[in-house]
Amino acid sequence: MNKKIKNICCIGAGYVGGPTMAVIAHKCIEITVNVVDSNKARIDAWNDNDLRKLPIYEPGLDKIISKTRNKNLFFSTNVEMNISKADLIFISVNTPTKTKGLGAGKASDLKWVELCTRQVAKFATGHTIIVEKSTLPVRTAKVIQEILFKAQDESSNTHNSKTFDVLSNPEFLAEGSAVHDLLEPDRVLIGGEDLEPIKILSGIYEHWIPKEKILQTNLWSSELAKLVANAFLAQRISSINSISALCENTGADIYQVSKAIGLDTRIGEKFLKAGPGFGGSCFKKDILNLVYLSEYFGLPEVSRYWEEVIKINEWQRKRIYRLIVKNLFGTISGKKIGILGFSFKADTNDTRESSAIQISIDLLNEGANLIIYDPKVSKQQVEFALGLESNENNDSIKNPSLEQCAYTSNIYDVFKSSDCVVIMTEWKAFSEINWDKAARDMRHPAWVFDSRGVANKKQVIESGLNFWQIGIG
Numbered sequence: 001m002n003k004k005i006k007n008i009c010c011i012g013a014g015y016v017g018g019p020t021m022a023v024i025a026h027k028c029i030e031i032t033v034n035v036v037d038s039n040k041a042r043i044d045a046w047n048d049n050d051l052r053k054l055p056i057y058e059p060g061l062d063k064i065i066s067k068t069r070n071k072n073l074f075f076s077t078n079v080e081m082n083i084s085k086a087d088l089i090f091i092s093v094n095t096p097t098k099t100k101g102l103g104a105g106k107a108s109d110l111k112w113v114e115l116c117t118r119q120v121a122k123f124a125t126g127h128t129i130i131v132e133k134s135t136l137p138v139r140t141a142k143v144i145q146e147i148l149f150k151a152q153d154e155s156s157n158t159h160n161s162k163t164f165d166v167l168s169n170p171e172f173l174a175e176g177s178a179v180h181d182l183l184e185p186d187r188v189l190i191g192g193e194d195l196e197p198i199k200i201l202s203g204i205y206e207h208w209i210p211k212e213k214i215l216q217t218n219l220w221s222s223e224l225a226k227l228v229a230n231a232f233l234a235q236r237i238s239s240i241n242s243i244s245a246l247c248e249n250t251g252a253d254i255y256q257v258s259k260a261i262g263l264d265t266r267i268g269e270k271f272l273k274a275g276p277g278f279g280g281s282c283f284k285k286d287i288l289n290l291v292y293l294s295e296y297f298g299l300p301e302v303s304r305y306w307e308e309v310i311k312i313n314e315w316q317r318k319r320i321y322r323l324i325v326k327n328l329f330g331t332i333s334g335k336k337i338g339i340l341g342f343s344f345k346a347d348t349n350d351t352r353e354s355s356a357i358q359i360s361i362d363l364l365n366e367g368a369n370l371i372i373y374d375p376k377v378s379k380q381q382v383e384f385a386l387g388l389e390s391n392e393n394n395d396s397i398k399n400p401s402l403e404q405c406a407y408t409s410n411i412y413d414v415f416k417s418s419d420c421v422v423i424m425t426e427w428k429a430f431s432e433i434n435w436d437k438a439a440r441d442m443r444h445p446a447w448v449f450d451s452r453g454v455a456n457k458k459q460v461i462e463s464g465l466n467f468w469q470i471g472i473g
């Protein structure tokens, strides 16, 4: 076969598909890369001349897009045509956790993967390599293979015969550092059954990644490795968050503890930062997949072990909400609370599974009024994430209501008459707040709750504010 890839199609122009294809186009100038999505508004935003309007915020992405877009990188809603032209197709569609039916709350909903695989089966021509890029439960490649091999059989005696290879090539990029992670990955993982398509996909990455960093495994190891990598990372966060509570009670300092253990090269320093709990679209979903898989294969001890990582994450969020209420004299009804940061981490506009959502909902349900500031998350995103509705003319609507929640694009509005502010995201701007100015506007006695450990402790205390910081006794 040894064919050269000239045309790539990526189905799904989201947080994974967009940046990944931009970097491939940037590094492989002889390949045409078409990113398709059924969501027209999203594609229009990717095509907007104003690069500030790209649908996702990722440091450095705008520069790469400006170099590649409409040269060898194209964004389009024409899914069928671009499938038919492609030698290689990345499937990068959404795979949320199922909300109903078998496996609800744990298993991934493969609706979108199945739908787009059927589109591939119908419109692909000649030989096409299909690459799973979305995070998927182990053995999803099997589902993709079954659909495609059926189409392959049906077309075999026609003049439009089509053939497929299926590979797993999980994405390890983290939002906020996606461009860097794509340009300099720790490793690239390619899982497959035949050597030839693996070599072809590897050839694309070899444009900029040393060959020894490109790992080849079987399909199932590749799929499982992705889930396990995320589960291990999340497990470290739950571990350190559990210790943060112990530090607060014993007088120890979580930063000193993290440093002391992280210097042990067997442990390592990364992913030991205590916070309000992990968010993002992957960690919870991938652990739930692992839990479901273990249950399915009759391994309840394994499933309970991993489930505990999520339980600690939920407990950490509740713990922070409770200590806010407790410190504000046990009641926050009618009080004004400023929320600093709404994205699930700094340097992204993504709010999926952000701890700020659950903590804000708990505060709203206690009757607090919130004012929210985030440098990259929009008012609409906040309202959508919190499920806010107006109850102006309808008292039967239960909290939280739109009237309880304000949004501002000016960071210092958050302090005006507020009883406390809660730092939810580690945006750099929050370490540069002028606390004297902030304190002058707050209603005293006022509190600063820093769930990320980014505020300047000395300045906060000197400005006369009460201060709680995660993991400090």
Ligand code: UDX
Pocket (backbone or CB within 6 Å): 171, 172, 173, 174, 175, 176, 230, 233, 237, 270, 271, 272, 273, 274, 275, 276, 277, 278, 279, 280, 281, 282, 283, 344, 345, 346
């Ligand atoms: C993660 C994986 O890191 C990435 O490899 C995978 O491809 C997708 O999932 P992402 O969710 O984008 O990436 O961000 P990540 O940096 O892993 O952070 C996830 C959450 O953990 C964030 O809410 C972050 O604030 C939190 N976190 C991270 C901590 O609370 N402490 C840490 O030390 C690190």
Ligand code: ADP
Pocket (backbone or CB within 6 Å): 011, 012, 013, 014, 015, 016, 017, 036, 037, 038, 039, 042, 079, 092, 093, 094, 095, 112, 113, 115, 116, 119, 134, 135, 281
């Ligand atoms: P991720 O974080 O994994 O990239 P996103 O939700 O940001 O996930 O992006 C997935 C994208 O896939 C969405 O923009 C969605 O519209 C798109 N999508 C899902 N199914 C299809 C399909 N069958 N054809 C085209 N686009 C699809």
